[in-house]
Amino acid sequence: MSRFISREAGGFAPYTPGEQPADQQYVKLNTNENPYSPSPRVVEAVSHAQLEKLNLYSDPTCAALCGAIAKRNELASEQVIAGNGSDELLFFAFRAFCGADRAAAYADITYGFYKVWAQFFHLESDIIPLREDFTLHLDDYMDSLGTVFIANPNAPTGMAVPARDIRRLLEANPNRVVVVDEAYVDFGGESCVPLLRDHNNLLIIQTFSKSRSLAGGRIGFAMGSSELIADLNRVKYSFNPYNVNRLSILAGAAAMEDEAYFQTCTAAIRATRARTVRELEALGFTVLPSAANFVFARCGQISGGELYRRLKEAGILVRWFDKPRISDYIRITIGSDEQMEQLTGTLQQLLEKP
Secondary structure (H helix, E strand, C coil): CCCCHHCCCHHCCCCCCCCCCCCCEEECCCCCCCCCCHHHHHHCCCCCCHHCCCCCCCCCCCCHHHHHHHCCCCCHHHHHHEECHHHHHHHHHHHHHHHEECCCCEEEECHHHHHHHHHHHHCCCCEEECCCCCCCCCCHCCCCCEEEEEECCCCCCCCCCCCCHHHHHHHCCCCCCCCEECHHHHHHCCCHHHHHHHCCCCEEEECCCCCCCHHHHCCCCEEEEHHHHHHHHHHHHHCCCCCCHHHHHHHHHHHHCCHHHHHHHHHHHHEEHHHHHHHHHHHEEEEEECCCEEEEEECCCCHHHHHHHHHHHEECCCECCCCCCCCCCCEEEEECCCHHHHHHHHHHHHCCCC
16 A cells, blocks of 8 residues: 555455456356356447447446346336446445444345445444355344444355345334345345345345356446336446446347346356255265355365365366355355366365375
8 A cells, every 4th residue: 555545544444356367277156257258239239339339328327228228127117227237236225224323234144345344434333144054044133223234145155045134134114224235136046036026125126247247347236116217326426427337338238128138148147056065075075055146165174275276286276265264154155067077086186186
């Protein structure tokens, strides 16, 4: 840090993203990217003619993108807002729905950015531990008066809670906003979108990064009542009105409209995940039940940190969190069948060594 940084900024504990090696020498299973290319419609949408329009600002309302999202989810356009990745929309939600009189409630083991944003905005945090088996129980959140943030499926565990439990949480206190982060819902979780019809205190945030193969496009979106979306727009227009670029608006709309391609890719990842889990368990791993495009696994013979290092030396990147309760686990993105076969083959060789 320089001597010019403010005391407040110097005290931040930033989120640590997964490694992004530029040389591509690794089998990259550490950042939950989709192994499949974007929909062919995306390539068609981002045409040369559109590239020539980059001298013009993008549509601040993201009308084409929000319209496609609204149509697919049977919502009105004013119930949708697009963002520069789902992270930006979660950032907006922390600013809009938390404050000096309203804490942020979230799990002790969950998406690491929640803690970062609570600190960024000087918010009190109501940190609620997962159960011993890493399950998230909504009963533990019933008495919290803060805005509740639930990653469903959770990260890094991959475990999901049913929508009926979130409905109970919404109904327990209609004056409390519940934000459900559904970044991984398309791989086996149950979306809460149907609950939007009856609950105006529900905000759902999703992303194009995982199930629609657009991590590099940085597109996320939030869905909720028109009033909640208006609140997010108030924050957005106070921060960055042109938050989604022209090409990402086109790419996102095209990806959202190609339902067949989306279903094909997510089904393939679910099938690969099931095979990977069976093979890891055959090697003696403990694997948590996953509804995401990754698995959270523990090897009884090698510690999590050591396994991460040995795999990296062998050319395979996974994610390891040096944190209480989960330091013996590694998070493994579900890649292509070929990538997962290379992973399990390498693991078998490592376990055979002294």
